Every structure is written in structure tokens, then in C-alpha cells.
Amino acid sequence: MSFPWANEYKPSHPLMKWVDEKLPLPRFVYNAVGAGYPVPRNLNYFWNFGVLAGFCLVLQIVTGVILAMHYAPNALVAFDSTEHIMRDVNWGWMLRYAHANGASAFFVVVYLHIFRGFFFGSYKAPREMIWLLGVVIFLLMMATAFMGYVLPWGQMSFWGAKVITGLFGAIPVVGEPLQIWLLGGYAPDNASLNRFFSLHFLLPFVIAAVVILHIWALHIPGSSNPTGVEVKSESDTVPFHPYYTAKDGFGLGVFLILYCAMLFFLPNALGHPDNYIPANPMSTPAHIVPEWYFWPFYAILRAFTADFLFFPAKLMGVLAMFSAILVWFFLPWLDNSPVRSGHFRPLFRKFFYVLMVDVLVLGYCGGAPAAEPYVMISQIATAYYFLHFLVILPIVSSIEKPEPLPYSITEAVLGSDDKAALAPAS
Amino acid sequence: MTRLIGILVGLFFTVAVLWAFATGAANYIAEPPAATAESVYHRHPKELHLQSDGPFGTFDKQQLQRGFQVYKEVCSACHSLSHVAFRDLAALGYNEAEVKAIAAGFQVPGIDPNTGETTTRAGMPTDYFPKPYPNDIAARAANNNAVPPDLSLMTKARHEGPAYVYSLLTGFQAQPAALVKQFPEAKTPAGLHYNPYFANLNLAMAPPLTSTDQVSYGDGTKATVDQMAQDVAAFLVWTAEPKLEKRRQTGWPVLGFLLFATVLAYLAKQQVWAGKKDKKKA
Numbered sequence: 001m002s003f004p005w006a007n008e009y010k011p012s013h014p015l016m017k018w019v020d021e022k023l024p025l026p027r028f029v030y031n032a033v034g035a036g037y038p039v040p041r042n043l044n045y046f047w048n049f050g051v052l053a054g055f056c057l058v059l060q061i062v063t064g065v066i067l068a069m070h071y072a073p074n075a076l077v078a079f080d081s082t083e084h085i086m087r088d089v090n091w092g093w094m095l096r097y098a099h100a101n102g103a104s105a106f107f108v109v110v111y112l113h114i115f116r117g118f119f120f121g122s123y124k125a126p127r128e129m130i131w132l133l134g135v136v137i138f139l140l141m142m143a144t145a146f147m148g149y150v151l152p153w154g155q156m157s158f159w160g161a162k163v164i165t166g167l168f169g170a171i172p173v174v175g176e177p178l179q180i181w182l183l184g185g186y187a188p189d190n191a192s193l194n195r196f197f198s199l200h201f202l203l204p205f206v207i208a209a210v211v212i213l214h215i216w217a218l219h220i221p222g223s224s225n226p227t228g229v230e231v232k233s234e235s236d237t238v239p240f241h242p243y244y245t246a247k248d249g250f251g252l253g254v255f256l257i258l259y260c261a262m263l264f265f266l267p268n269a270l271g272h273p274d275n276y277i278p279a280n281p282m283s284t285p286a287h288i289v290p291e292w293y294f295w296p297f298y299a300i301l302r303a304f305t306a307d308f309l310f311f312p313a314k315l316m317g318v319l320a321m322f323s324a325i326l327v328w329f330f331l332p333w334l335d336n337s338p339v340r341s342g343h344f345r346p347l348f349r350k351f352f353y354v355l356m357v358d359v360l361v362l363g364y365c366g367g368a369p370a371a372e373p374y375v376m377i378s379q380i381a382t383a384y385y386f387l388h389f390l391v392i393l394p395i396v397s398s399i400e401k402p403e404p405l406p407y408s409i410t411e412a413v414l415g416s417d418d419k420a421a422l423a424p425a426s
Numbered sequence: 427m428t429r430l431i432g433i434l435v436g437l438f439f440t441v442a443v444l445w446a447f448a449t450g451a452a453n454y455i456a457e458p459p460a461a462t463a464e465s466v467y468h469r470h471p472k473e474l475h476l477q478s479d480g481p482f483g484t485f486d487k488q489q490l491q492r493g494f495q496v497y498k499e500v501c502s503a504c505h506s507l508s509h510v511a512f513r514d515l516a517a518l519g520y521n522e523a524e525v526k527a528i529a530a531g532f533q534v535p536g537i538d539p540n541t542g543e544t545t546t547r548a549g550m551p552t553d554y555f556p557k558p559y560p561n562d563i564a565a566r567a568a569n570n571n572a573v574p575p576d577l578s579l580m581t582k583a584r585h586e587g588p589a590y591v592y593s594l595l596t597g598f599q600a601q602p603a604a605l606v607k608q609f610p611e612a613k614t615p616a617g618l619h620y621n622p623y624f625a626n627l628n629l630a631m632a633p634p635l636t637s638t639d640q641v642s643y644g645d646g647t648k649a650t651v652d653q654m655a656q657d658v659a660a661f662l663v664w665t666a667e668p669k670l671e672k673r674r675q676t677g678w679p680v681l682g683f684l685l686f687a688t689v690l691a692y693l694a695k696q697q698v699w700a701g702k703k704d705k706k707k708a
């Protein structure tokens with residue numbers, strides 16, 4: 001896409017002219033993330049997280065590819081080869097901690113990116129496709145992270161793999177054969193480890209491909225903004241470069257400071273100690289918990305402790321856990337308020353904040369042992385989660401009276417009294 | 427239509443989970459979870475302060491050497507240290523000759539160059555610490571059916587690892603009479619030892635550190651049980667994370683550089699946006 005006032009790529013150097021004629025790649029980049037992409041002038045810092053997610057993806061691929069040069073995907077030596085990386089490979093400890101904490105950082109960033117979408121209604125027309133591709137990316141990320149966690153072949157790797165693949169066993173009729181087929185055996189073993197490694201190497205590149213589609217889809221309507229009011233004129237936008245390259249550069253700096261503080265000073269704070277014990281099929285850990293970024297969904301899985309109608313408890317848990325993410329696919333149609341931004345939706349906003357607290361509570365319960373009071377709390381929180389997306393949002397969006405919207409982005413930024421400034425910026 | 431189906435699906439999950447809640451709550455009231463010996467008597471690790479704590483912490487090499495001595499003279503009878511090679515001990519401040527001498531003091535598995543039969547030979551700096559038992563069955567047979575775990579990663583493999591190791595080693599005691607009275611079935615079985623820091627209160631390891639001067643330190647430090655426990659915990663911090671100092675030494679300049687670069691990036695951003703200053707927050 002572009003707005004008619006987008007800057008045009010004009011190569012000055014003869015070499016660049018030559019390249020542009022044969023393969024207009026520089027032109028493509030210029031229009032995608034350069035001065036040729038007009039972006040609303042009023043984006044807040046929540047709009048930094050898309051670029052940060054892209055940075056995390058590259059970081060994971062680079063550190064991951066180097067780790068794979070030293071790692072051995074064999075159940076007999078996987079644990080030792082990880083320790084070999086930590087001890088004997090030059091800067092191996094840094095690579096491994098960078099990759100492990102990079103996964104956490106990636107999820108922090110992507111969760112903020114998604115919550116930005118929830119609050120500002122970024123999923124609404126005309127941006128449904130961006131959102132749908134985003135949910136696909138998120139599912140792929142979860143699969144990738146899960147399989148990556150299995151690779152060091154520690155206790156949590158093994159038992160996590162067992163629990164998660166066991167979920168497929170809850171599916172009626174085909175469940176058990178499916179589980180055996182996924183693992184390549186009755187329990188996680190060498191066959192499972194090998195295929196998880198293969199897929200863990202592959203999926204980030206699939207994610208990269210979907211990210212390209214995601215950004216392609218983004219460039220058709222262009223970015224939304226905190227007011228949710230669409231771009232009307234040139235004065236509403238600034239070119240991506242230098243305005244947002246500068247802002248993203250600063251955001252990247254802040255991100256890297258926090259990330260490196262974790263990497264160099266608290267590299268194991270987010271991990272579970274049991275994963276420093278080699279996998280042992282004969283000894284079940286006291287509490288099997290996944291990595292923190294799966295906790296809200298794990299809490300939903302474990303909340304279904306009683307059979308319901310014809311549904312065994314375990315099957316309900318599995319259905320609910322997957323549905324908790326799949327509902328996001330329907331969000332653009334569940335919430336049909338014409339107003340995008342939560343800033344102008346007083347009722348929606350209250351429920352949005354309740355949802356944030358709800359997800360944090362679910363996360364806390366998901367990391368806690370499966371005992372009371374955590375189970376009961378997570379049951380209430382799970383009920384709210386489904387009510388929020390499937391019942392409250394559709395109803396709120398029909399009954400709510402939105403607050404008046406600004407006429408334009410420029411008006412929102414400069415104030416309506418400043419009419420002179422509404423003239424196209426020079 | 428989507429919204430109608432959505433509402434129905436939403437109500438389905440909500441009712442199902444509230445049903446589970448109601449069932450659980452009814453059970454909870456009918457049969458409140460009973461206290462167990464673990465829930466009452468298990469204790470959180472004691473405090474332990476090591477020179478390697480904190481973002482500026484470094485290893486106290488003197489202490490690591492003492493801890494190594496405790497491992498070598500006491501723990502190595504039962505526990506392997508399989509991720510550590512003798513050459514790594516140079517990091518504790520031993521010189522080449524000392525490392526060679528330490529290695530030579532251990533017998534490691536070897537092959538007789540003449541007959542090709544398996545045998546043992548004196549260790550070399552490139553060898554790893556040998557395992558005390560040929561296999562897990564032998565280890566179990568000698569230890570009341572429990573395998574003494576490898577200690578290389580122990581301080582990273584338990585919550586609050588260093589403090590836990592220290593507390594475990596100094597925490598052996600007679601089982602409180604009140605416990606047995608309240609939970610008769612939790613009486614420490616024969617061959618196990620009561621220790622409130624261990625997850626299920628009874629473990630197969632007999633107290634390994636029992637008397638002052640069990641090892642004689644070369645540096646004049648008095649070898650009390652508490653001191654030996656601290657020293658071996660410090661040593662196991664090193665075995666679990668030998669790159670700890672290097673990691674922090676790398677971290678500070680990295681953070682310094684990033685702070686500087688981020689300030690520059692902020693100033694650059696301010697300059698770029700100078701003409702577009704918001705008059706009112708959107």
C-alpha cells in the first residue's frame with residue numbers, strides 16, 4: 001500500500017540505480033521500513049514491540065544456529081553436550097544463556113505486542129489479517145519454545161514433553177495412537193528428541209516467513225495508532241525513517257539493557273532447577289511445571305478437574321487450553337464496536353484491566369503446585385477468561401456508548417485549538 | 427452469528443469450569459486436606475553468605491580449595507563430579523604441578539596397553555573426576571537403595587542451591603518426638619536419616635560431616651562442621667558455574683556500553699522528533 005504522499009525511492013548513485021532496475025530490493029526495503037513508509041505520528045511506546053519481536057527472532061536464530069553446531073541431539077549425550085557448551089565451548093555459556101533468556105524475552109515482548117492489540121483494537125478491520133497471522137505466529141512460537149525446552153534433556157525437559165504429548169492422549173479414539181506417533185514411542189526417548197530437534201531448528205524459519213506475511217499485511221492499511229482514528233492526511237503521518245527508526249533504536253537500547261541484565265546476572269532466574277538434573281524416566285519430579293510463558297494456559301488446562309456432561313475432565317482441560325488461544329482468531333468478529341482504541345471505550349477499558357489481572361492470576365496459579373487454593377483460584381480466573389472473550393466482549397461492544405473521537409490524528413496530537421498546525425506539515 | 431456461537435461456547439466452558447470449582451469446593455469442605463509431616467516439618471534453607479554472591483561477587487579461591495579438599499576426602503567416596511576435569515582445578519589457584527599431583531592421586535579407568543584389558547591408571551589433568559561406583563546398581567547396593575547424585579550441578583539443581591547444600595549438611599538431627607506422635611507413619615525408616623531440609627524429611631545419606639577436624643585444612647582454618655559445610659557449598663557453586671566470574675566481568679562493560687548507547691539513541695530520537703513535539707498527549 002501506500003498513502004499518495006509517501007516518499008518515493010530515488011537512487012542517486014549509479015550503482016543503486018542499476019540494482020534498482022534489475023532487482024528493486026532497496027526500493028522494497030525503503031518502502032517497508034524506510035522513508036517510503038508513512039506511519040501515524042502519534043504512536044506510543046507500545047508500538048515498539050513489533051520491531052523488538054523481530055529483533056528477538058533474529059537473535060534466537062543466530063544464537064540457535066551456533067548452539068546447534070555444538071549440541072548433540074541424542075538422548076545419551078544431550079545433557080552432557082549442553083554442559084559441554086557451558087564449560088568448554090568458547091563463550092558457549094553466553095550463547096546458551098542468551099538463547100534461553102532470549103526465549104523469555106521474546107515472549108515478554110510478544111505478550112506486550114498482543115496486549116497492545118487487545119487494548120487498541122488493532123485486530124479490527126481493516127487489520128484482521130495482520131492479527132490472524134499474528135495468532136499463527138504465536139502458536140508457532142509456543143510449539144518452537146516447547147520443543148526447544150526438551151533439547152537439554154533435563155528432568156523438566158523429559159517430564160514436560162511427557163505431560164504435553166500426553167494431552168493428545170485425551171482425544172477420544174485417536175488419542176493414544178496419535179500420542180505414540182508424535183513421540184515415536186510410548187514415552188519420550190531418542191526418537192522424540194531427534195524429531196523435536198529437527199522441528200525446533202525448522203520452525204523459526206517458518207515463523208520468519210509468517211512474519212514477512214504479517215508485515216506485508218500490515219503495509220496494506222498501514223499501522224493503526226493509539227486513537228484508533230485512521231490516517232486522513234499527510235499531516236497525520238511521518239516517514240518511518242528517521243522518525244520511527246530513531247524511536248525503535250532507543251526502544252531497542254532499553255530492551256537490551258534489561259535483557260543483558262538478566263543474561264549476565266540472573267541467567268537461571270526464570271528457569272527451573274530440575275532441568276539441571278539429567279532426564280530420568282524412573283523418577284517423577286514433585287511438581288512438573290512448564291516455562292513461565294506457558295503458565296496461564298497450563299492453569300487453564302489444570303482448572304478442569306471434574307467430568308462435565310460427556311466430557312472427561314482431562315479432555316475438557318485440553319479443549320479449554322487450546323480454545324484459550326483459538327478464541328483470539330475470532331476476536332475481530334466477537335468485538336464489533338466501531339471504535340478501536342480502548343481510550344474511547346469506558347466500559348471495555350474496565351474489562352480490559354480485569355483481563356490483565358486475570359491473566360496474571362492465571363499465570364501465578366499455573367506456576368504453583370496443583371493444590372488448593374491455587375486450583376480454585378485458577379477455576380474462577382479461567383471462567384472469567386472465557387467469559388471475557390466470548391460473552392463480555394460481544395455484549396459490551398453492542399451496549400457501550402463510546403466517548404467522542406478526535407477528528408484526526410493531527411488534532412489529537414496538536415489540540416483542536418491549534419488550527420494552523422493542521423495544515424500539512426512541511 | 428459468530429457472536430452467538432461465541433457466547434454459547436463461552437458459556438459452555440464457563441459452566442464446565444464452575445462445575446469443577448463447585449465439585450472441588452464441596453470436596454474441600456467435606457475433606458479438608460490433612461497436614462502431612464512434610465507440610466509441617468520441612469524447613470526452608472538457612473541463610474548462607476558467600477563471597478560469590480551478588481552482582482559483584484567473586485570466588486574466594488582459598489575457600490574453594492578447602493571445599494575441594496572436603497569433596498575429595500569425604501564426598502568423593504559416594505558422589506561423582508562428572509562434569510569437572512582435573513585441569514579445571516587450575517581455576518582454584520593450583521599451579522600445573524599441583525594439578526598434576528592431584529590428578530595422579532585419583533585412579534581412573536584405563537586400558538592395559540599390553541593386554542587390552544580394562545584396568546585403572548593414575549589420573550592426568552585431562553581426565554575427569556572418576557565415578558565412585560561402576561554403575562547405579564552398585565551405587566544403590568552400597569547406599570540403602572539410593573543413588574548418590576552427581577554433585578557437579580547440585581547448586582543449580584535445587585532451589586537456593588548453595589544454601590540448601592549447606593543446610594542439608596548441617597541439618598541432620600534426631601527426628602522430633604512430636605513429629606512421630608503426630609504422624610506415626612512418618613517415622614524415619616531404618617537406614618534413612620532425618621533431615622528437615624530434605625524434601626521428604628528422610629534421606630539415604632548418613633551425615634557425612636560429623637566432627638571438627640574431620641579434614642585438616644592447610645591454611646589454618648578451623649575445620650568445624652559448619653565451616654566444612656560452607657566450604658564445600660562454595661566449591662559446588664564453582665563446579666556448577668565455573669564461568670560465573672567471567673560472566674559478571676563481561677556483563678558490566680556490556681551494560682555500561684548499552685547504557686551509553688541508549689542515552690545517545692535517546693538524544694538522537696529527541697533531536698529527530700524535535701519539530702513534531704506533541705502539544706497534548708493522545
Ligand code: HEM
Nearest residue numbers: 047049050051053054117122131134135137138211223224
Ligand atoms: C515473531 C513475532 C512477531 C513479529 C516479529 C511481529 C512484528 C510486527 C511488526 C514489526 C509490527 C509493526 C510494528 C508494531 O505495530 O508494533 C507488527 C504489528 C502488528 N502485530 Fe505483530 N509481530 C509478531 C507477533 C504478533 C502476534 C503474536 C500478534 C497477535 C496475536 C501480532 C499482532 C499484530 C497486529 C494486530 C499488528 C498491527 C498493529 C497496529 O497497527 O496497530 N503480532 N507486528
